[in-house]
Amino acid sequence: MAAAAPGHVLAGGAPALSSPGGGARGRMEPAALERFHSPGKGNGLRSRRTVRPGELLYRDMPFAYVLSKEQLGSVCELCLRRNGNLHRCSQCKVAKYCGRSCQKEAWLDHKQECRCLKSIEPNFPPDSVRLAGRIVFKLLRQSVCPSERLYSFSNLQSNAEQLSEEMKDGLRHLAQTLQLYLKTEIQDESQLPPAIDFFQIFTKHLHKLQKMDYFWRSAVAKVSAIL
Numbered sequence: 001m002a003a004a005a006p007g008h009v010l011a012g013g014a015p016a017l018s019s020p021g022g023g024a025r026g027r028m029e030p031a032a033l034e035r036f037h038s039p040g041k042g043n044g045l046r047s048r049r050t051v052r053p054g055e056l057l058y059r060d061m062p063f064a065y066v067l068s069k070e071q072l073g074s075v076c077e078l079c080l081r082r083n084g085n086l087h088r089c090s091q092c093k094v095a096k097y098c099g100r101s102c103q104k105e106a107w108l109d110h111k112q113e114c115r116c117l118k119s120i121e122p123n124f125p126p127d128s129v130r131l132a133g134r135i136v137f138k139l140l141r142q143s144v145c146p147s148e149r150l151y152s153f154s155n156l157q158s159n160a161e162q163l164s165e166e167m168k169d170g171l172r173h174l175a176q177t178l179q180l181y182l183k184t185e186i187q188d189e190s191q192l193p194p195a196i197d198f199f200q201i202f203t204k205h206l207h208k209l210q211k212m213d214y215f216w217r218s219a220v221a222k223v224s225a226i227l
Contacts, residue, residue, distance in 0.1 A: 033046065035150070043155065060146045061146055062147060063153055064134040064138055066134060073096055076096065077095045078097060089110070113137065115184050116184050125177065125178075129174060129177050132205065136196060137185070175201075175202060
């Protein structure tokens with residue numbers, strides 16, 4: 001699963017992503033956690049009290065998430081549970097759900113995406129582009145996500161200054177692919193609010209720079225299938 005904005009915060013600083021519908025809320029309220037900036041390393045979260053190693057501090061929904069292409073068809077798009085008898089979206093024929101309940105709950109996030117997926121058939125966007133599309137639609141709706149009580153998408157740090165020109169070129173290719181993918185819903189990118197910048201979205205949600213070189217090389221290879 002690819003996701004933007006953390007869902008779980010574990011003691012010791014190890015991040016994990018929550019499964020939508022994945023149980024009770026965390027044991028600690030957001031007020032017991034604080035944001036901090038570490039020069040050269042970026043932003044982080046820390047507890048205001050002593051915690052036990054491995055203790056779950058907070059759990060919430062990710063701001064946006066998508067299944068990887070490899071998981072499509074075997075996992076419900078909403079609850080992420082494996083199911084051998086998933087029901088396919090009759091429009092895009094890509095998204096699959098446990099049943100009508102999951103499909104109905106997922107419709108707000110899938111509605112515009114559904115039309116975009118149909119518009120580029122028989123091609124399919126890279127996972128990062130599909131995720132970025134969901135982020136764009138959520139920002140346009142000005143949807144409020146519970147996890148943003150700790151960090152909003154705008155708080156995420158851009159890593160553009162740390163990227164080589166080669167890597168930046170790769171992300172520009174992805175931004176162009178995103179523009180093409182969203183064309184059915186967004187005809188003119190220049191009309192978007194200044195806060196929604198396709199290139200910056202990729203620099204924010206692709207934050208594991210040690211894996212970036214491999215990522216963009218493989219992703220750009222997929223871009224040609226759409227362009």
